[in-house]
Amino acid sequence: MKIKYYDLIQQTFDFPQPEFKVNDGNLLFHDIPLMDLIEKFGTPFKFNYLPKISENILQTKEWFKKSFKENDxxxxxxxxxxxxxxxxxxxxxxxxxxxxxxxxxxxxxxxxxxxxxxxxxxxxxxxxxxxxxxxxxxxxxxxxxxxxxxxxxxxxxxxxxxxxxxxxxxxxxxxxxxxxxxxxxxxxxxxxxxxxxxxxxxxxxxxxxxxxxxxxxxxxxxxxxxxxxxxxxxxxxxxxxxxxxxxxxxxxxxxxxxxxxxxxxxxxxxxxxxxxxxxxxxxxxxxxxxxxxxxxxxxxxxxxxxGSFTVGESGGVVYKILSQKRQNDREKWNMIDSSFMTTLPDSWAISRRFVMLPINRWEDSYERVFLGGLTCDSDDYYNSEQHVNAIYLPIFNEEKPLYIGFFNTGAYQDSISGFGGVHHCLVPGPKHILIDKDKDGKLNYKVFREEQSHKEILDLLGY
Structure with missing residues (x-):
């Protein structure tokens, strides 16, 4: 019986895909070992994979060049x-x-x-x-x-x-x-x-x-x-x-x-x-x-x-599932360690979808869940009513931490939510990491901005 999360994805989609693949039960994004980043930087964090920006620009230029030649x-x-x-x-x-x-x-x-x-x-x-x-x-x-x-x-x-x-x-x-x-x-x-x-x-x-x-x-x-x-x-x-x-x-x-x-x-x-x-x-x-x-x-x-096409697919945000709340016999709420309203404002403002996948535990069984953010606002969620497909994730286990990623989030989210400002319920802005490649193709990581501290927030508020 195929009951693993990996089985669900392979049965539902054409997978692996150019930017996504799985190795030893963990997700790779453009061959970036995301679990390594989690262990190195903790969660939550945002990231930008810079080579994807140039890749999309150069690909578009090639498409137009080919089309111009074909159409004289x-x-x-x-x-x-x-x-x-x-x-x-x-x-x-x-x-x-x-x-x-x-x-x-x-x-x-x-x-x-x-x-x-x-x-x-x-x-x-x-x-x-x-x-x-x-x-x-x-x-x-x-x-x-x-x-x-x-x-x-x-x-x-x-x-x-x-x-x-x-x-x-x-x-x-x-x-x-x-x-x-x-x-x-x-x-x-x-x-x-x-x-x-x-x-x-x-x-x-x-x-x-x-x-x-x-x-x-x-x-x-x-x-x-x-x-x-x-x-x-x-x-x-x-x-x-x-x-x-x-x-x-x-x-x-x-x-x-x-x-x-x-x-x-x-x-x-x-x-x-x-x-x-x-x-x-x-x-x-x-x-x-x-x-x-x-x-x-x-x-x-x-x-x-x-704009979005240039930078959108370079970005992502990674969260940890902190806990699961069972509100009734049908609804299970997986609570993330941040807020959708402050880190992915388009998800609630215009019901925008993003690619969402677990980072680890792809070999485990799965369950249907709703995702909830940390603010006290009822709109701080991500679920199947706002979006086309139901959300399935590996079964929550207190002893086995689960991490999830939202991908192709690089356009507009920081501009709309306000980078470094005061956010709803004072949820801090997450750490921001830049990922690039050197001339030999080796990945390197740089912290662009640390997670917002409580002192920074209180200073902005005049305390």
Whole structure:
């Protein structure tokens, strides 16, 4: 009879998988012996496996290169990393090793660019796409960078006033983009994105404000939809509307040479995850080329802004099961040594799924459980009602500690929960570990930040 946890996974999924395998009853993630980390650092802890960031960037570039060749696409491809997905220096600097551009969304992002320049991580040729609604401080920072010789800063206009304010501050020629206010899916509570300029207004705005502007040059049309890049009629319909605007612009503005199709590549959320990245890239390339040929315009340089896809699959968080509470004859609650609300806020805020697996005891029998966090909030849990599949883990045993990991958590979680701040019920921020490889392929570990102490928390609260 197959009653081991390993048997359950093998019967349910195609396992092992490229990033997950089991050795002597313990889980390896990208060949990282997680039990060794637990013994060395204790729990809870977060980690980032930095080589995965470069791997995803390089793989995407290869997909586009292959697609361009297959479709005889004449334009170029530019990979941008969205800093808002994770602002950590170790993430941005790892991404920058791969000849990419950056995308910003707030004034403090520009301060990061300045710091990177001071450190010698970038030079003044770094390409930065400045997105978002721009405050006066954001506009001021953009203008200062352009005036300071950063010639590849491209502010993407979110509304009609931003160009006027930039023009008042910039004393040289500069490039701009225009963001399209795309229509949202019918299930949304609103019809049109709050970001960008409406489809019908873009051509008149260009003709009236940009075409004869003494300094500004329109380089880019920016397209982004909230649900991401998916093979749905909604996505293709919005892309075609964007292409119609691009073709009309190109005919009156030959200087427009770039189409930014935004971000939205999904991150693996379960062992049954199935998404054909190359198919989507190839189909997008084909559709853009076909449309441009039909309109008699030159194919644009394609920009993508991948944030979660760049950094998400590098991250993970590891917990210990402290105890099990049996609340009735059906529900068993495994209590973790941290909080989902403070370490994985998307799990309760938007019912986001992550890959969850035990780290050890894969040779033991299993049971169905619910997972509970340490806060006193009723929403601090992870279970089958929020998520598609029931949770099964090796049977709880007081004498045999059980550890679990949530994987592909590297995007947004620290930004949303607040890194190093005061968290719900004063649950401390966990230790944060960086995992990298040296030139010989040997793993090395570095503690980026220790677990938050009670003194740090009380200091923040004024005690």
């Amino acid at each position: 696409y004449k334009g170029d491809y530019k990979y941008c990393y969205c800093t808002k997905s994770s602002h950590f220096s170790f993430v941005v600097e790892e991404a920058l090793k791969n000849n990419i551009s950056l995308e910003t969304s707030f004034s403090n992002d520009i301060e990061i660019i300045k710091k990177l320049y001071e450190k010698g991580s970038v030079d003044k040729n770094i390409e930065v796409i400045c997105n978002g609604f721009k405050t006066e401080e954001y506009l001021k920072n953009i203008a200062e960078m352009i005036n300071g010789g950063f010639s590849n800063i491209i502010p993407v206009l979110d509304n009609f006033k931003e160009l006027e304010r930039l023009s008042d501050s910039i004393d040289s020629n500069f490039n701009v983009g225009i963001r399209i206010a795309s229509e949202e899916e019918p299930k949304f509570e609103f019809y049109t994105s709050r970001l960008g300029i409406g489809y019908k207004d873009i051509i008149p705005y260009y003709a009236q404000r940009i075409q004869n502007h003494p300094f500004a040059r329109l380089k880019m049309l920016h397209f982004f939809i909230n649900t991401g890049i998916k093979d749905t009629s909604y996505y293709w319909n919005e892309l075609y509307k964007c292409l119609r605007v691009y073709a009309r612009l190109k005919k009156i503005a030959p200087e427009v040479d770039s189409l930014n199709i935004g971000g939205g590549f999904p991150v693996k959320t379960s062992l049954s995850f199935d998404y054909d990245y190359y198919y989507m890239i190839n189909e997008i390339t084909y559709q853009i080329k076909k449309f441009c040929e039909g309109e008699g315009v030159e194919e644009p340089t394609i920009y993508t802004e991948f």
